[in-house]
Amino acid sequence: MCLYCALLKHKEHSFTHLKDHSTLVRAEVQGKIEQVKAKADEYRALCYQLQNQLEEEKEAEADIDYQIVDVASKLKEAIISEIDRQKESLRAENRKISAFRQKLLSSEKNEAESKLAYIGSTMEFAEKRLSYGSDYEITVVGSDTKERLETLGAEDVPSIGQMLPRAFNETTEIPSFKLGSVHGEIEACDLKLPCGHPCGDKHLVCRSKTSCLAQIRLKCGHQLGSCYEVGDVDINKMRCSKGHQIFIQLQSERRSPRTVTINDVSLNDSVASMKTRAFKKSDATLSLTLVFAGKTLRDDLTLGDYGIGFQSTLFLHRSTSANA
Missing domain, CATH: 3.10.20.90 (Phosphatidylinositol 3-kinase Catalytic Subunit; Chain A, domain 1)
Structure with missing residues (x-):
C-alpha cells in the first residue's frame, strides 16, 4: 500500500505493508480520540456551568419578582392608609368648621328671637291698653308705653352679612413614588475590535463578536459595506465609481x-x-x-x-x- 496516496499499487511512491500502516493509523486516531475526549470533558463542564447559571438566573428572576410584588403591596397599603388618614382628617376639619359656623348663627338667631319676643309682648301690651284700657289706665301707663315703643322703633335691626360659602376643593393628584430599581442589565460592549470599531453588542463576558458590522462610508458619502466585508482598506485612497452629481x-x-x-x-x-x-x-x-x-x-x-x-x-x- 502506498504511504502517500493510500493506493494499493503506485509505482512512484514508497510502499509499506497494509497491516503495519493500519496499526500506525489506529494509534494516531486513538491519540486524536483522547484529545477530543478531553475537549468533550471541557465542553461538558462548560455546559454544566452554564446550566447552573441558567438555574441561578431563573431563581434570581423569581426572587426579584417576589420582592417587587411584596414592596408594591406594602406601598399600596401605605398609600391606602394615608388616603384613609387624610379622609378622616378632612371630615374632622369639616365638622369643626361647620360646628363653629353653626354656633355663630345659632347665637345670632337666639338673640334675634329674644328681641322679637320682647317687641311682640310690648306691642301686645300697648294694643290691649288701647282697646280695653280705661282712661285712667291710659293716663297712668300711656306715657311709659309710648316711650318704650319709641325706643324700639328707633333701634336699628342688625345686619348679618352672608357667610363665606362652604366648598371642597378636590385634589386627586397621584403621589410620586418609586418602588425601587432592578440591576443586572447587560450593557453594550465598548471594547475595541481589532479593526478599531467598538464591539457594541450585548454579550457575556469574554464573548465579544469577531465580525465587525460597522458600515464603512467613502468620503463622498456612499456606503462601501460592512467592516468585516470591506477589510483593512484606506478609504482616503479609494475612488468611488458611483455618480456624485x-x-x-x-x-x-x-x-x-x-x-x-x-x-x-x-x-x-x-x-x-x-x-x-x-x-x-x-x-x-x-x-x-x-x-x-x-x-x-x-x-x-x-x-x-x-x-x-x-x-x-x-x-x-x-x-x-x-x-x-
Whole structure:
C-alpha cells in the first residue's frame, strides 16, 4: 500500500505493508480520540456551568419578582392608609368648621328671637291698653308705653352679612413614588475590535463578536459595506465609481427654468458651497435661496444634514433683477 496516496499499487511512491500502516493509523486516531475526549470533558463542564447559571438566573428572576410584588403591596397599603388618614382628617376639619359656623348663627338667631319676643309682648301690651284700657289706665301707663315703643322703633335691626360659602376643593393628584430599581442589565460592549470599531453588542463576558458590522462610508458619502466585508482598506485612497452629481434648477420669472449639473459633490459639502458653484455656472449676481422638498436650506448646514442624496434636484430661487 502506498504511504502517500493510500493506493494499493503506485509505482512512484514508497510502499509499506497494509497491516503495519493500519496499526500506525489506529494509534494516531486513538491519540486524536483522547484529545477530543478531553475537549468533550471541557465542553461538558462548560455546559454544566452554564446550566447552573441558567438555574441561578431563573431563581434570581423569581426572587426579584417576589420582592417587587411584596414592596408594591406594602406601598399600596401605605398609600391606602394615608388616603384613609387624610379622609378622616378632612371630615374632622369639616365638622369643626361647620360646628363653629353653626354656633355663630345659632347665637345670632337666639338673640334675634329674644328681641322679637320682647317687641311682640310690648306691642301686645300697648294694643290691649288701647282697646280695653280705661282712661285712667291710659293716663297712668300711656306715657311709659309710648316711650318704650319709641325706643324700639328707633333701634336699628342688625345686619348679618352672608357667610363665606362652604366648598371642597378636590385634589386627586397621584403621589410620586418609586418602588425601587432592578440591576443586572447587560450593557453594550465598548471594547475595541481589532479593526478599531467598538464591539457594541450585548454579550457575556469574554464573548465579544469577531465580525465587525460597522458600515464603512467613502468620503463622498456612499456606503462601501460592512467592516468585516470591506477589510483593512484606506478609504482616503479609494475612488468611488458611483455618480456624485447634484442638479440645481435655476428659477427665473423672465425665462423658463434651466438646470445645471454640479459634479464631484460630497454629502459633506455645505449648502453655501452649492450656491457658490451654482453662481459660477450662471451670471446671477444677487443672493440666492436653495430649496429642497419645499424647505429652504440654511447655508451653514451640509447636504447630509438635510438627507439629500446624490442625483437630487435642488431649486435655486432668485429675484428678477438677476440675469438668468
